[in-house]
Amino acid sequence: MQRYSINILFVAGAVCLVLAAQAGMLDNYVLTVLMFMGINVIFATSLGLVNGYMGEFSCGHAGFMCVGAYVGSLLSVACFTTNKLFGAPLLSPESAPFLFPLVLLAAGLAAALFGLLVALPSFHTRGDYLAIITIAANYIIISIVENIDFIGGPRGFSGMKRTMNAMNGVLEIPWMLIWVLVVTFASILILHRLVTSTYGKGVPAVCQNEIAAEIMGVDTNRVKTMAFMVSSGLAGVSGALYAHVYGYVNAQAFNILKSTEGMVMVYLGGMGSLSGVIMAAIAFTLLVEGLRFALPALDGLLHNLNLLPASYEVSQVWKWVLIPLCLVLLMQFRPEGLLGNRELSHYFPRLRRFFTLK
Amino acid sequence: MALLSVHNLSQSFGGLQALTDFNMEIGGYDLVGLIGPNGAGKTTVFNLVSGFYTPTRGAIVFNGKPTRGMKPHEVTALGLARTFQNIRLWNDLSVLDNIRIAQYHRLGYGFLDAVLRTARYARAEKNVDRKCRDILDMMDLTEFVEELPKNLPYGLQRRVELARALSTKPRLLLLDEPAAGLNALDVDGLIHLIRWIYNEFKISIWMIEHQMKVVMTLCQRLMVMDFGKTIADGAPGEIQNNPDVIAAYLGDGAV
Numbered sequence: 001m002q003r004y005s006i007n008i009l010f011v012a013g014a015v016c017l018v019l020a021a022q023a024g025m026l027d028n029y030v031l032t033v034l035m036f037m038g039i040n041v042i043f044a045t046s047l048g049l050v051n052g053y054m055g056e057f058s059c060g061h062a063g064f065m066c067v068g069a070y071v072g073s074l075l076s077v078a079c080f081t082t083n084k085l086f087g088a089p090l091l092s093p094e095s096a097p098f099l100f101p102l103v104l105l106a107a108g109l110a111a112a113l114f115g116l117l118v119a120l121p122s123f124h125t126r127g128d129y130l131a132i133i134t135i136a137a138n139y140i141i142i143s144i145v146e147n148i149d150f151i152g153g154p155r156g157f158s159g160m161k162r163t164m165n166a167m168n169g170v171l172e173i174p175w176m177l178i179w180v181l182v183v184t185f186a187s188i189l190i191l192h193r194l195v196t197s198t199y200g201k202g203v204p205a206v207c208q209n210e211i212a213a214e215i216m217g218v219d220t221n222r223v224k225t226m227a228f229m230v231s232s233g234l235a236g237v238s239g240a241l242y243a244h245v246y247g248y249v250n251a252q253a254f255n256i257l258k259s260t261e262g263m264v265m266v267y268l269g270g271m272g273s274l275s276g277v278i279m280a281a282i283a284f285t286l287l288v289e290g291l292r293f294a295l296p297a298l299d300g301l302l303h304n305l306n307l308l309p310a311s312y313e314v315s316q317v318w319k320w321v322l323i324p325l326c327l328v329l330l331m332q333f334r335p336e337g338l339l340g341n342r343e344l345s346h347y348f349p350r351l352r353r354f355f356t357l358k
Numbered sequence: 359m360a361l362l363s364v365h366n367l368s369q370s371f372g373g374l375q376a377l378t379d380f381n382m383e384i385g386g387y388d389l390v391g392l393i394g395p396n397g398a399g400k401t402t403v404f405n406l407v408s409g410f411y412t413p414t415r416g417a418i419v420f421n422g423k424p425t426r427g428m429k430p431h432e433v434t435a436l437g438l439a440r441t442f443q444n445i446r447l448w449n450d451l452s453v454l455d456n457i458r459i460a461q462y463h464r465l466g467y468g469f470l471d472a473v474l475r476t477a478r479y480a481r482a483e484k485n486v487d488r489k490c491r492d493i494l495d496m497m498d499l500t501e502f503v504e505e506l507p508k509n510l511p512y513g514l515q516r517r518v519e520l521a522r523a524l525s526t527k528p529r530l531l532l533l534d535e536p537a538a539g540l541n542a543l544d545v546d547g548l549i550h551l552i553r554w555i556y557n558e559f560k561i562s563i564w565m566i567e568h569q570m571k572v573v574m575t576l577c578q579r580l581m582v583m584d585f586g587k588t589i590a591d592g593a594p595g596e597i598q599n600n601p602d603v604i605a606a607y608l609g610d611g612a613v
């Protein structure tokens with residue numbers, strides 16, 4: 001039992017959530033926030049593999065999310081729905097609940113291939129230069145998508161709600177919540193298993209001393225390729241989930257601001273800490289949602305106290321003042337992030353006695 | 359056939375000729391020393407042999423294969439391991455992990471095995487674990503398994519690096535100034551340890567060392583370099599009295 005305690009806890013929690021959602025105890029807003037939490041966890045932890053464990057500075061992670069979002073959306077719309085673009089569904093809509101994981105997988109694989117765009121230059125360069133290349137990759141991907149007119153170009157792409165309808169046609173349960181929970185857990189498990197295996201330890205070895213790694217028998221180019229592809233692949237899957245939760249995608253949703261959000265979560269959580277980044281992703285999602293209410297409330301308060309001219313409104317733009325400010329303060333006072341490169345169990349050794357993730 | 363044979367190896371960095379026509383043969387069970395004043399080109403020889411640099415000219419055959427154009431990890435897989443003049447451990451990974459990662463090239467499983475935790479993964483990791491414990495035990499490092507190398511005293515870091523090199527299961531071990539920075543007592547311990555490794559693992563050892571006591575007591579054969587050229591090659595006794603060697607070291611105070 002103890003060996004799988006976290007797995008069991010997670011599954012139990014997930015089942016409770018799904019039952020609560022099914023019983024209508026969670027309203028739509030809460031559900032959406034929960035799902036974005038999961039998506040952010042996948043997005044941030046996958047970036048953590050490269051920026052934390054491998055010590056690279058990838059600044060274009062959202063680009064891979066974009067690839068996954070579009071590939072996933074196109075596939076699911078083409079396969080399971082009647083639409084203007086592809087006409088009749090390629091597969092029977094009844095198969096949607098069973099084949100949707102394959103759509104996610106394909107989205108991940110496509111994004112992983114785009115990951116090579118960054119992995120290959122990483123053989124020869126690192127640090128600032130690689131950072132610039134990753135930003136460029138982010139822009140390239142967005143430009144490509146915006147210039148393909150038949151998938152909507154800058155107008156975006158929609159129709160994924162019909163895939164959801166197809167699933168609900170088979171069985172009326174909170175499908176998206178289930179997929180998000182399953183995939184979140186799967187990607188945490190993948191990353192955890194990877195970084196605790198000797199195979200995966202090649203990643204921090206490359207980070208801490210690349211020369212030593214290469215000379216002690218680690219194929220550093222392969223390690224980098226693997227890390228970038230796993231990282232971008234998982235980001236792609238998170239993108240496909242995002243697109244289906246929203247029912248609509250637009251390339252600009254995956255611009256450099258989104259990549260920055262990912263970095264904020266990673267640096268908030270700790271550079272080489274999976275549990276730290278998970279907590280940070282959850283906290284960050286709550287913070288962003290909190291600001292959605294806090295900013296109008298603050299606006300009202302300041303106006304009531306006559307501290308602000310009536311013409312000025314504290315708008316949501318302030319989110320992008322407050323979040324970077326958090327980052328600045330964090331870098332000042334705890335540059336290594338919440339947990340540094342340690343896991344939660346390091347700070348609370350007693351947890352380890354009861355909880356292990358397998 | 360020799361385990362390592364180096365033929366007319368030369369290396370230049372820009373205008374600097376760091377190594378000129380270096381020749382060397384090492385058998386399957388030799389203990390050889392390489393000495394010379396600072397900047398003579400000793401570390402450059404090791405960097406070339408381990409595949410870290412591609413030689414400007416010359417050939418290296420290791421374990422029956424020409425290694426020119428091979429990447430360092432491929433040379434390691436052929437059975438070559440080394441330590442570094444300035445220690446290069448993975449400082450934020452435990453001592454155990456440092457030893458584990460050195461078995462990377464013979465893990466025998468890949469990404470999917472790691473993620474799906476297949477039977478192959480379990481078998482391989484068990485193997486790795488056992489070998490690590492063996493090596494750590496033999497090198498008297500067991501009590502430090504969970505420590506981070508950066509928190510260990512210098513002498514112990516050197517020992518961890520040696521253990522890590524052995525963990526790759528080498529047939530030839532290159533040691534770049536293993537006694538540098540050690541006190542007299544530690545040096546005696548090191549001499550003992552190297553001899554023990556030589557006898558226990560039955561591998562060839564090739565070392566660069568400034569401390570004469572170390573090479574004189576350990577090596578069967580000594581090579582002396584100066585300004586990238588080999589100036590003497592022979593038994594330690596002969597070398598000590600070689601006039602060229604004395605001239606090269608004059609004022610260096612090492613002999």
Ligand SMILES: Nc1ncnc2c1ncn2[C@@H]1O[C@H](COP(=O)(O)OP(=O)(O)OP(=O)(O)O)[C@@H](O)[C@H]1O
Pocket residue numbers: 371374376394395396397398399400401402403443
């Ligand atoms: N990568 C490099 N680029 C340029 N010059 C180099 C490089 N590596 C070594 N050199 C030069 O080559 C010469 C030989 O260096 P090497 O490190 O091999 O000497 P060494 O015999 O190991 O000396 P020491 O006893 O100080 O370790 C030196 O003049 C050094 O500055």
Ligand SMILES: [Mg+2]
Pocket residue numbers: 400401402443
């Ligand atoms: Mg040297």
